[in-house]
Amino acid sequence: MKYVGQSVRRLEDPPLLTGTAQFVADLSFPNMLAMRVVRSPVANGRLIEVDTAEADKAAGVIAVLTASDVDLPPIDFRMTKVGGLDAYRQPVLAKGRVRYVGEPVAVVIAEDPYLAEDAAELVWAEIEDLVPHLDPLNPGDFDDGLTSAVALIEKGYGDVEDGLAASRHVLEVELRVGRHTGVPMETRGAIGVWDAANDAIHMYGAAKVPHYNRSAIATMLGLDQDKVQLHENHVGGGFGVRGELYPEDVLVCEAARRLGRPIRWIEDRREHLIATNHSRDQLHRVKVGFDDTGFIDVIDDEFWQDQGAYVRTHGATVADLTGAMLPGPYLVPAYRSRGHIVLTNKTPAGTYRAPGRYEGTFVRERILDLVAAELGLDPVETRRINLIPPDRIPFDRQFSALGTGVTYDSGDYERLLDRVLERLDYAGLRADLEARRANGEKVGLGVACFVEKSGLGPFDEVRVEVDSEGSVEVITGAASLGQGVETSIAQICADEIGVDIDAITVTHGQTDRIDRGMGAFATRVTVMTGSATSMAAAEVREKAVEHAARLLEANPADIRIERGRIEVEGSPEGPSITFGEVAAAAIESGGELTATAEFNTNHMTYPYGVQAAVVEIDPDTGACRVTDYLVGYDIGRSVNPMLVKGQLVGGVAQGIGGALLEVFRYDESGQPLATSFMDYSLPTASETPDVAVMVTEDSPSPLNPIGVKGAGEGGINAVGAAIAAAVGDALGDHSAVTELPITPGTIQAILHRA
């Protein structure tokens, strides 16, 4: 039996089920101290002085550090650097200016977290209030003489102006996606441990990109890279926000070095909601040209992305992906995207699961619905005539995303659409909803198509080692945020070598175990790490075959390895040995069963999907309930269908949050209004329907040896789009929904207007 393609239960679950897992807050070290961050209570102001005298004297306090004590460079960009952004990077501690409520101005180090929190209340930051900038359409000064409109990201092809002039119909619309974000159940945390004997620092609580962060911390602290080691422990969800380099990560390391004692910082939920990356928050103004059949000739989009107070590690990533992925699965002969990244006095924003696509898909699919409504056409048929046909794929979009050319590598979009329609019984469902509406119910259906991306390069490296017992260790610089990395990598490795999956352990996120690694983001791990694993494991298998052939005195071509047993083909009664015996013999003879492989790629691979939502609206309260949801998704090849489905369903739930519930609002003075789970509402089991999932394997990727594409972001991608369409359908007005989240207030306003 092969493991790949099977719903193998996860290797990582037992410690998580029994309470023995080690999340960062579960770790402690002898003589450990607690760090508490003092944060700005003001959205925009001149920081005159930070008075720490009272806090210094408080019980249990070891040190209070401000920008005048800690002179470190600002946090640099990890991705999508565009010129001219350096001045907008965030310092680890505010110096002379605060730019959002929640910005770190000092840290208190004390004997325990309660005492650190007590003392933090005594730190007095004297701040001269300035008028906050909260509207990205009206940029102000980031600093004296430095505008807060920091960058314009442009993409496109074809002649947009001529195209619009020549179009039979032109439609203009303004669309918004609210400010919301990943909000993993585990808050951030970091422990810095100084190793005085080796002048080295260890940071625990790393996630997502340990190797990159190791280099960044080394640079900031002025240490050689080999003097900084990052350790990933269990991580309670990532979704893009966790594991990026934040001020607190650097501060625990710096404090540990200064004080010579381990320093632990565990974020509380209020801090999380004002200090960890926000996301989304875009306003789009779109012009669309189309003909009588609903074929879209031109999309001309200008958007403003409110990226908060500083440009953090993601640089221009979200705007870049928004522009690159907005045309989605449609031909769109002429396209222009102009994305303004604007800073405001709000929490800095970065990526959140399907960055730029959740937003862009909402915009694009709203357009399709509007075009269909304007012409009185069926929304699904309007999508169909715009889809890129299979004979045009590979399809070159003629621009780049994240520095790689956007070429859809494989796909048959119409085929998937047809399969989804069949599964829905589209005609029957529409008739049924029509009848219910005629009966006074407010119910509706929305369908949205999308293209996802996955497998961002440029490389991934994997080392496979076998010990003399035959235990196999896969060592990778990838990271695990809860996706099931260990299981899927072990499945690939087990198949390639021919051993039992229980013989395999997967080590990830440890910078002292492998020199290089890219981490886990952009739905890259199964594609990149999986491919490198398959290559390294194949090499190990080849070596094992050579040794086994020698031991069994057989032709290497006749050696078969299956579930850890090695036999000679054609002689089932003949001698057989175990994989462990071969490993022992290999090691005894001075060899080893070890291989390192690197997988490189310059192109991402593009899965695609269709989502459908049915909603029910309560006209009295304006509440919208998602009653049915379907995800159709082509993944090329599925390593573990159960995990794929888990990713897609989980993504849908998060997408429902952004579509109906979650939003960070601010008052006119820049005070955040959502700072607890009482005012930032996550979907619970009551708001999340059972999601039907149809995973297809029609279009394996030609870009990697195993044909896989990623599942991580395919669930969330089109949820805002599908629900918006369903609400429009339920209310009988496709132009009504122009903004996410669709709150009961929005729905009531629409109902009263009608």
Place this chain on the structure above:
Amino acid sequence: MTAPRNITLLVNGREYSVRVEPRKTLADTIREDCGLTGTHLGCEHGVCGACTILVDGAPVRSCLLFAVQCEGMEIETVERLASDGVLHPLQEAFWEHHGLQCGFCTPGFLMLAKGALEEDPALTGEKLREVLSSNLCRCTGYQNILTAVEAAAARMRP
């Protein structure tokens, strides 16, 4: 008021003598003073339910109780569920049905489900969904958690 007090907590059938300030939460005390870190803190204001444990058999938010309130009560945490290396039917079902991804909320859901099923072994369907909506999960979309609890409940029924 803030002077530390010596108290004895009965956790998972074992007595722990600890010295805590009255303001120290039960969750922090279980994690730090009893060394049982399977109980997780996701919000510390009683919404997410990651810190759910059983106190005298009822599911409670351990972040909303002080340790000094809980002397003499029977406290049960996730570490109690498996015995002698044999997983509880709820743990087995969560594993089998992929009811966890990052696993951070899992101990809270396991304890919530255990308490709820002990009170009403017939709990199922929409009522079960309503009970499980007391806790937050950000990874799974809840579907597999519901399936797992239904499956475990069926197995646990006499």
